[in-house]
Amino acid sequence: MRINKKEAMSTMKAAVYLRPGKIAIEEKPVPVPGPGEALIKITTTTICGTDIHILKGEYPVKPGLTIGHEPVGVIAALGAGVTGYELGQRVVVGAISPCGQCYSCLDGQQSQCGGKPAGGWRFGNTIDGCQAEYLLVPYAMSNLEVIPEGLTDEQVLMCPDIMSTGFGGAESGDIKIGDTVVIFAQGPIGLCATAGAKLRGASLIIAVDGVSSRLEMAKTLGADITIDYTKTDPLTEIMRLTQGRGVDVAIEALGTQATFESCLRALKPGGRLSSLGVYSGKLSLPLDAFAAGLGDHKIITTLCPGGKDRMRRLMNVVKSGRVKLDAMVTHRFKLDDIEQAYDLFANQRDGVLKVAITT
Amino acid sequence: MRINKKEAMSTMKAAVYLRPGKIAIEEKPVPVPGPGEALIKITTTTICGTDIHILKGEYPVKPGLTIGHEPVGVIAALGAGVTGYELGQRVVVGAISPCGQCYSCLDGQQSQCGGKPAGGWRFGNTIDGCQAEYLLVPYAMSNLEVIPEGLTDEQVLMCPDIMSTGFGGAESGDIKIGDTVVIFAQGPIGLCATAGAKLRGASLIIAVDGVSSRLEMAKTLGADITIDYTKTDPLTEIMRLTQGRGVDVAIEALGTQATFESCLRALKPGGRLSSLGVYSGKLSLPLDAFAAGLGDHKIITTLCPGGKDRMRRLMNVVKSGRVKLDAMVTHRFKLDDIEQAYDLFANQRDGVLKVAITT
Amino acid sequence: MRINKKEAMSTMKAAVYLRPGKIAIEEKPVPVPGPGEALIKITTTTICGTDIHILKGEYPVKPGLTIGHEPVGVIAALGAGVTGYELGQRVVVGAISPCGQCYSCLDGQQSQCGGKPAGGWRFGNTIDGCQAEYLLVPYAMSNLEVIPEGLTDEQVLMCPDIMSTGFGGAESGDIKIGDTVVIFAQGPIGLCATAGAKLRGASLIIAVDGVSSRLEMAKTLGADITIDYTKTDPLTEIMRLTQGRGVDVAIEALGTQATFESCLRALKPGGRLSSLGVYSGKLSLPLDAFAAGLGDHKIITTLCPGGKDRMRRLMNVVKSGRVKLDAMVTHRFKLDDIEQAYDLFANQRDGVLKVAITT
């Protein structure tokens, strides 16, 4: 194992889930990478909507777990068998960290690694995450991606999760040149889906939300039309805009019955519903909108694609300047102050979109 | 227009929907084909599960409409502009009769012809159907397909609907070589989906039903394993058979919450649910089986593909001898006796699978 | 048939192929649309590279044929059975005019309409084309597309052929988000392929040509990097830019051994060669670049997609403002002066890219 001396045998700060309502900074030992693993010194990370579900106890994780799955950092140590990297390289690691070698990964379903639901999502879910000074990365050969020269931490901060997820929503919707696309909800994921829809060649992109600052950001990222659902009925407006045809693709980016159902109702016969939200409670398929099963509908859910090739591609998009997502960083905190960051983000105050947490 | 004299100016018998619970033979004028249309003398047709929904008033059609969408017959007259056919040729026409020239058809969604939900389904739905002595075929150039020499009416009787639908279920499930597939319900559609799964290279096909004669037929058509759900819990058995992995593809062939939900629960993470059933009442997505939206699931509904190229392909499959679906014809009736046929079929007596109605 | 009086029984001017080297304006009768046909008063059209092949006798057509396949005009008459349109509507018709109802069309291969090679290409090839005052459009229901309000003739002039072809090259290359793409040759088709590659989400687009004005236009339309092959070896430069990986997709837009072969050599193992050129002479696959057949290569040729749904989509892209192709119109002529236009275009003088011909 190659390791910098200063990292050995020391402790680090980590944001740890304690109980519903409480995530706090604690001291933990700095992990030591075993074969195939790597240790990353985190330089910047962020908080995801999913972390808020964890904070609130809605998505259960083991008390004591370090939270966070959006790491940007520097290679601090490399376990046996991890080759082609150097200590000190700046890297991004996807929120989803596939092994690459199980049946699911070899079959192209890396997010369902190990054949378990969402099995590729490990950080801050089944193993310690990255809201900490250091992160232990499993399957490092599949997951470490060096940041191209000239890109800042904040420029690549969206790559591990929301850019990959949002773009994935556009990709799973199989958007074709000239398609009409609606995206319901313009939080960070929805905004990235809007950017993704533009990147795939949609000719009319309709973004729906109830917060005007988000709708403005949507315009910047690619929406041709924005609908504030607090003022206008989205379905009426969508049908007007599409001359009654309905949209080719509807992207759900919130995880509620209302947005899911609106997507279905906005679709043309034969349309595609690309679902990104994490649902709770109940979810039903209104049969009128579903044409009783005769409408040649497709409903596709997408969990954030990960792995180093995905990160390479996304960072190349950032580098190309085609999409600028760093404008979504509205607030900045030190790791020590992460509880304040959670408070702000959980309560959606001050027009927060994404926070940058530095160490 | 080319037309045989005897067809001109006469009347015919037709099975007409009158009111909930009542379909009866009535006299109607023999239609005269306009430009682009053709008149078919029906030789054999059949009753579909959907016709039973119509009979019961569950699927509303206009009183007075001739029912039936599975025509086998002989060309009796050709309207202006219909070229490449001859009077007297034996033909099949799909249950779905796309125009070929609207936006939906040109975009590859022929079943949603005209951009209306299930818009390609015209016969016995929005225009007079084929449980009659004659059938008027719109868009004849897109829809008439000559029966290859040597095939009987009964051999091609499943092509217009159930073979096309069932195979479509296997196709939409994107079955790959070596996939494990379950089909819930082994009525005529489910049996064809079973045959289709075999035709696409699934290596383990599990058929579920509660009627032993249907499960026996499933074995003949390609099922490796059959599960009688009245005796064995299908999900437990499926998980045992797949060593806990779940199936790659689950095909729903009934249209109920129970079968839809069982499909979802039988799937591996990242699996594909191919839905063929016509649903009524309510349909919900159980979020545990749906991995809260994080499971990379695909849900695809398929309405019977139609058009003459589809019919050509299906009849070629019949001709190849790879699949023998005429064994599904368990009972035979004359058109005059179609009310008895409805009675038998609606009540699923005498092990009926499909009835052949001849004129 | 609905027809304006003034069009009936009159004659019109048409650019007719006479013999190798000679296309000239002649008088012809204005056609009268039969069932399913429409008559278009041409307002603007253009000359294609293929027309130059015809002029030179390299692509043989019947002497006396009217040339041209890129029509923009106004509906002057509608044959029986053509519904949903009005006389006087401004329309675009694709260079490829599929029937929508043959086996090939119903199977999604509209450009090979009738099962004949390039069978969907009729105008100026197998029937009279649009370098004339009037154009007879077969299968009008499949092919007439009304121009959205607010778009000029020149804005939609690229839709019938080069935009559809160039975008088709990007689509057939199956460009994925973050892909690296090279386009060899930046004539009108290659420029549109460059624009198409951007529209599909490529993160690095490399355009190769030897004419600096074309490379400048390529930059405007989406190229990140341009290579003047008269000054720099493209393959060396491509390998440098991709750190030796090769590109994911190479688009051939000229139709020569040199560009085809360069595409193959520029590709990564497993890469996709999307070919748009019309080849003459000989074409060989260099086995070293082809990995002796072991490289998981894909070579896909694309003939301009046509039909009204394609035209609708492309005009929506124009309307969205995402791509501005009218800047490619460098010269303008009256139909009467089309011989001068041919002379200019055939000899590539004055930096000509596309000429607009008005009536």
Next chain:
Amino acid sequence: MRINKKEAMSTMKAAVYLRPGKIAIEEKPVPVPGPGEALIKITTTTICGTDIHILKGEYPVKPGLTIGHEPVGVIAALGAGVTGYELGQRVVVGAISPCGQCYSCLDGQQSQCGGKPAGGWRFGNTIDGCQAEYLLVPYAMSNLEVIPEGLTDEQVLMCPDIMSTGFGGAESGDIKIGDTVVIFAQGPIGLCATAGAKLRGASLIIAVDGVSSRLEMAKTLGADITIDYTKTDPLTEIMRLTQGRGVDVAIEALGTQATFESCLRALKPGGRLSSLGVYSGKLSLPLDAFAAGLGDHKIITTLCPGGKDRMRRLMNVVKSGRVKLDAMVTHRFKLDDIEQAYDLFANQRDGVLKVAITT
């Protein structure tokens, strides 16, 4: 590392390439698996056409290299980090052994592992192969697949290469239900492509070869029609059988200009050429058959898909009884006599199809 004692520190016999024309048995040390590797005691292997190219010096490998890439054996030792397996388990390893963790593998192009042409083909190419008593398997987690109970070595002997390659040819041809398919050459690979075409739902499968015993085997494996090209002109016959349409898919399974060109000429416009052969010399695309690039052709080459998920799927197909490829084993030899086996196989004597080599 877990290892059986008897395997440690000993030597083994291996078939080694010495010089053009000479492969001979030599003694080599039994390899010791490092981290991520496994040692397999070979029980059965076979000789591939590619090995003959190596023998003849047509495909250059390093003198001293152990030849062979079709291993069936028993786990003899497991390196560090290889989990989920037990010593003594019977396993198959694909001819292609992807790492699973490089950019190419994570992007779904496992045969081009490492981004090098055919980079996933290691055994008997870039590292020692399996015509030996023991085989060292790199990336064991991606590549070891346990043989299902009840299957003999000979039943799974085709899985590592020819079954995977031949089926891959059918898969890459994107065969649809009802397609017409021709396979040129019925050696082991072509026969497996024939079986694969049947497994994907082709309704008319035409097999072409000049050896009657191979054509008979083709009939057993799925060919509807066989053509002996020494007696009948295949293209004339194919056009007759398809009523002049041409085939939907043509599979090349030899690697010559003649078969490649015949495939192209047999195709319908818009058809797909799936190429499996390893070409030498020159390869050209006849432009008449290629419609000068306007025919919407697809040419796809496929290198044998590998990895444990592929092996799992293929062995499941064997287990299902759908395809019986062990009938292709016509001769059996001990490893000591492998030079005789090469002599027989290279000269195609005694109707040899595949030889089984046991240790």
